[in-house]
Amino acid sequence: MCPVPDDTPRSPAAPPTATDPASTRDLGARLLASPWLLALAFAVVHARLIHEAITWQNTIYGDVTLYEWWARYGFDTGQWPVLDYDWVYPVGALLPVVGPALVSDGVLGYEIVWTAVVVALNAVATVFLVRSTPRGALGAWWWLIFLLALGPIFLGRLDGVIAPLIVVALVVARRHPRVAVAVATAGAWIKIAPGAVVVALAATRRTLRDLLRTVVVPGAVVSLVVVGLALVGGAGGRALSVFGQQGARTLQVESVAATWFSVARWWDPSITVEYNDDIFTYEVTGDAARSVADTLDWVLIVAVLAIAALTLWAARRHPERAYELVLLCSAALLVALIVFNKVGSPQFVSWVGPPVAVALAAAPPGRSLRWWWPPALGMVLVAYETYLVYPVAYGPFLGGETWMVVVEALRNLALVVLLTGAVWRIAHLGAGGRTARDPARSA
Template sequence: MCPVPDDADRRLPAPPRDRGGSLLQSPWLLALAFVVLHARLVHEAITWQNTIFGDVTLYEWWARYGLDTGQWPVLDYDWVYPAGALVPVVAPSLVTDGVLGYEIVWTAMIVALNAVATVLLVRSTPRGVLGAWWWLLFLLALGPIFLGRLDGVIAPMILVALVLARRHPRVATAVATAGAWIKIAPGAVVVALAATRRDLRDLLRAVVVPGAIVSAVVVGLALIGGAGTRALSVFGEQGARTLQAESVAGTWFSVARLWDPAVTIAYNDEIFTYEFQGTEARSVADALDWLLPLVVVVLAGLTWWAARRHPERAYEIVLLSAAAQLVALIVFNKVGSPQFVAWIGPPVAVALATLPAGRALRAWWPPALGIVLVAYGTYLVYPVAYGPFLAGEPWMITVEALRNAALVVLMIGATWRIARLGAVRNA
């Protein structure tokens, strides 16, 4: 029998509340943390100046040259970015003059986009505050690099698309497709959504139609502007590049510098990056050109298989697939710029915010920690010690190699999890 409380029991004070836990759940504290974090990152970006904002000055030049001469990237000459990137690149120049004004408006735009994504994460998911705290920790570890790159635009778009994928896959596809026309990475969300659709009708309605509409708008506007075949020129712009110095595939060459003086890094003044020289590096880079899309196809197939076996866990599989693809886009990328790491935070933040408590959620905590460490390792490589890394100092070569190895482990872990869901019904 259950004991009946007497009057004395009723007079006992209630158990003390977990004030620490309730404080962390406060949206006001989270908002304050968001402001403080971004103030710190902006201050740090200003301190590093051209190391962070070097690309932004190039964006400003493209925009100003277009406004002054009528000659625009994609519309009048080939460009390293997809046509949709013109929107964020040109937007700041419409409200300000000069490089400094452009940098201020650009930074404000990135912070605003991240604020929108964070608010959506908090308001639209069961444990959004938890996911948002992790997201802020991730950005703190990564440092200010995302503020000065187009990746600062697409990382919030990936976050928004993954949040919306839970209940509004068509809108998620539209957002991710728009992001992919700025930089290709958000396309991983589209692939994940496509591979987890229930049937052909669902695929057409949720993915093909919204993706086609967004793509038609972008390409159509580019064609109206006179782009012609340049609307798709981005897909051929990377062909001449060799291995970037900090790329994952370049790790062996980087480590070999410890004993082989013949391994050299040179500055490519056409694309403003440091690259490994030599026929071996060139061969690896050429192999990655076809290996990367092959890996994406394999991951899409594994995702489809897992979703067929576990349709009740389709959303979890979307997050796993997006995470695996986004990490693969770094691991098998001959470019491998440090800001790419901003892509891989959103799937973890959304998983922590949405997945039900239990084994599935617990499985995300190890990669959540690993990705924070990868982000901090990236920060050490760039901007903190990029000079020592290029100079071949052993401690920095070691840090960069460990960071790259961790990315490979994260990719293998996500892929293994998807494959296990496909192979085992009670996974």
């Protein structure tokens, strides 16, 4: 007996609806990956930062006014920083400082051009991040959130020039470490912080020959060009004068090491904060603060060497994790440059955003990527706390008001925790092995 065919009509599978969780996730992912939406967000975030910078005019653009004075004084008298007198910045900083003065007239014009340059550099870095990494849109969205939390200080300092360079260097380091070293070295001749990327790349090289070809040669070529031009301009020994300019400074009131003194002001009236007219910053006075500042001069060097040595050990044990270690080492070094620094300027926080953004965009998937989410959240909180201290409530902080001292103390504690976590992760990678869920990636 033949089976009777079943002619009962069947409904086709229902298409996913707008309320279907999977459909909603897909739509959200497509929106976040949209270059047009990301470009709009970039414009909105930077418009907000520019508006705030204008609102806090003197607070944010105070240093930019000084940059303009250095440039105009050079054009008017022929006397240039480094070339004719000692300077607090490396000689490469002359390029971004002098550039806006070439195409502007007056302080306001200089500030407008300066702001445009910083935004343009950040746009280039964001495009690099999006187009050259597996999850570039994710990293770019986090970077914009981080900058929004940090506030307009990013626009009003040289750090707004070097932070995009750190982003580019870390992105390029995935496939072209020599180019990354060249970019980071150029950035370090503007301000020291990008040198952390060079140290991280050096610590993850497999052989001496690899170290020489990948790090030493490109770094030396860039340095020779910069120093050579400075010598041609008549700098002489001043080409390296920046390395001796910080010795006379004492403990800046915002620095991590000054936290105890800020809290102790509640019960010890002998602890005071004074304005340093020579370097335009507030410092903690007294012999104890001076001793801490002097100690930090060598503790910072020891910390950098220790992190580099730990990374070298981890990379030798697991060379397949080289790029992940570059990101971790860069983050650890950049946080260390804040934690163990007697200078604690708020814009320093912008240094740490790039390795986190690049890690979210390019770190190996699985556990390695998930590890970056807690520090990513922590850095946004650190950025916002920094914004609250400067520019929002800098006066109350200097006056020792309880709520602002607590905010600053919590921010500094968070930086110490982030540094500890980065160092622990480097050690954990060095001690551990490869797992199936956490595939190895190399630089």
